Amino acid sequence: MSAITRDEVAHLARLSRLALTDDELDHYATQLDAIIESVAKVAEVAAEDVPPSSHALPLTNVFRADEVRPCLTPEQALSGAPAVEDDRFRVPRILGEEA
Amino acid sequence: MSLIRKTAAELGAMIAGGEVTAAEVAEAHLDRMTEVEPKVQAFLHVDRETTLEQARAIDARLKAGEKLGPLAGVPIAHKDIFATRDMPTTAASKILEGWRPPYDATVTARLREAGLVILGKTNLDEFAMGSSTENSAFGPTHNPWDLTKVPGGSSGGSSAAVAAYEAPLSTGTDTGGSIRQPAAVTGIVGMKPTYGGSSRYGLIAFASSLDTPGPFARNVLDAALLHEAFSGHDPMDSTSIDAAVPSVVEAAKNPDIAGMRIGVVKEFGGEGYQPGVLARYHEAVQLLESLGAKVVEVSCPSFTTALPAYYLIAPSEASSNLARFDAMRYGLRVGDDGTRSAEEVMALTRAAGFGPEVKRRIMLGTYALSSGYYDAYYGQAQKVRTVISREFEAAFQQVDVLVSPTTPTTAFSIGERTDDPMAMYLADLCTIPSNLAGNAAMSVPCGLADEDGLPVGLQIMAPVLADDRCYRVGAAVEQALESRWGGPLLKEAPSL
Numbered sequence: 001m002s003a004i005t006r007d008e009v010a011h012l013a014r015l016s017r018l019a020l021t022d023d024e025l026d027h028y029a030t031q032l033d034a035i036i037e038s039v040a041k042v043a044e045v046a047a048e049d050v051p052p053s054s055h056a057l058p059l060t061n062v063f064r065a066d067e068v069r070p071c072l073t074p075e076q077a078l079s080g081a082p083a084v085e086d087d088r089f090r091v092p093r094i095l096g097e098e099a
Numbered sequence: 100m101s102l103i104r105k106t107a108a109e110l111g112a113m114i115a116g117g118e119v120t121a122a123e124v125a126e127a128h129l130d131r132m133t134e135v136e137p138k139v140q141a142f143l144h145v146d147r148e149t150t151l152e153q154a155r156a157i158d159a160r161l162k163a164g165e166k167l168g169p170l171a172g173v174p175i176a177h178k179d180i181f182a183t184r185d186m187p188t189t190a191a192s193k194i195l196e197g198w199r200p201p202y203d204a205t206v207t208a209r210l211r212e213a214g215l216v217i218l219g220k221t222n223l224d225e226f227a228m229g230s231s232t233e234n235s236a237f238g239p240t241h242n243p244w245d246l247t248k249v250p251g252g253s254s255g256g257s258s259a260a261v262a263a264y265e266a267p268l269s270t271g272t273d274t275g276g277s278i279r280q281p282a283a284v285t286g287i288v289g290m291k292p293t294y295g296g297s298s299r300y301g302l303i304a305f306a307s308s309l310d311t312p313g314p315f316a317r318n319v320l321d322a323a324l325l326h327e328a329f330s331g332h333d334p335m336d337s338t339s340i341d342a343a344v345p346s347v348v349e350a351a352k353n354p355d356i357a358g359m360r361i362g363v364v365k366e367f368g369g370e371g372y373q374p375g376v377l378a379r380y381h382e383a384v385q386l387l388e389s390l391g392a393k394v395v396e397v398s399c400p401s402f403t404t405a406l407p408a409y410y411l412i413a414p415s416e417a418s419s420n421l422a423r424f425d426a427m428r429y430g431l432r433v434g435d436d437g438t439r440s441a442e443e444v445m446a447l448t449r450a451a452g453f454g455p456e457v458k459r460r461i462m463l464g465t466y467a468l469s470s471g472y473y474d475a476y477y478g479q480a481q482k483v484r485t486v487i488s489r490e491f492e493a494a495f496q497q498v499d500v501l502v503s504p505t506t507p508t509t510a511f512s513i514g515e516r517t518d519d520p521m522a523m524y525l526a527d528l529c530t531i532p533s534n535l536a537g538n539a540a541m542s543v544p545c546g547l548a549d550e551d552g553l554p555v556g557l558q559i560m561a562p563v564l565a566d567d568r569c570y571r572v573g574a575a576v577e578q579a580l581e582s583r584w585g586g587p588l589l590k591e592a593p594s595l
Binding site for chain 2: 004028034
């Protein structure tokens, strides 16, 4: 039995905001199936009572003083933008209705 | 001896002593790049004039009597994942092609302050995802030992540039082995510092709980000098450790390992390893013993599960980190014809801008984090991570460092593993545990495999913030082997 179906891969592609072609979906379905089957080996480690680690260091709540510091100018921040208008990022419509 | 064959320490001393100018040193390396780049293809961006300008500025400061660090005027190549304000930064991805960051990474900035001269930006697997540099959107880099072989990855441009004498030093990042594995297969030294010992600020993020900047060099002392120059606490990185940098340079200069306890990891080095790799590895272990170290076998049974745990944790973090490539604020934008929604433009841009491995990992990570699968995959992988850290802790109760082969095989052929992701992932089998646990680990050359004449690396793993132990043991191995070989391993490499 396969670990992941082509429909599931299509769903993952949608969640990941990747407009994949049908060929790509076929290809990734096969590869992801093999990878997921292999990584499922993590289940072999008995770890019921073990706490999860999200991180290697025992660091929590690193704060800095809330002070004004130098930062990028608007020109710098917008320097790599695909489209700019009035010192702002210009983006395609984000709502369903006509703008 | 020509300038390009000198060590970084020698070049630094010659420049400081006025024997040679930084501009002359930069020029010698730029000329070497002109000569060998058509074959090696280690660089994505080179700008001769910017490099020479930096070098001349250092010469002017030295001439004015300014005291600069030991690497002032020495050239360096940066992996193209570190932000550089005067050069493009692409992560070898089409989605960032031509992007110029408005700021420097901390590593870049600190090395500028130390007076190093940037030669250019080196090739990598796209977003550091890979073990061969074949996942670069801009074509593969070739291993200077054999141009039909990969230079390792993901920092393969940086390893190849140093091995081909295009640069005496380079930077890399190690998320699952991306410094140590390329160093091993190109016959040079590569170090993954303790996680949090080197700043991630300005590094294009792949898996934030694992990403660690580190040095490449042709010898252990040079690696230590570079390590020291960019390390230390950085308030711009919330996971940066606020502690003194381990005394790595001192350790590299004092390769005395008499009485040191060295553990051989029982789980690494059996079936599936290339015979020539194992032969050199076993000799290296005997060498350590002959130098006065006490060698014992140590069992870390869960290390074999590190690979599957990593291929859940790293893609999960990547799927989240790479969400920032949304076609809105920087980088590529595709399909914005005035009729499509932001979401459609985003999906078209990401499909066009990301390569196959990046798409694969984003989807794998999205899957591992999905409700219904989270506990079985990402949650369980995080528990395995704890188990692996505990096994390291237990091992370091018994021994000062652990050793293993750096990678199961020597450099493989370009194209050999591109259609089989799982075969590619095996290259990082021995390096991944130290990323999951965050401890320090190094690869040093330990000879050539008999069957193919390609370099083999010895991995030395030390506890968190005991990076100096890697340098001490690495320097001891280097000194003993170089006296046996009559010089560095790289002198065996074919001339390009």
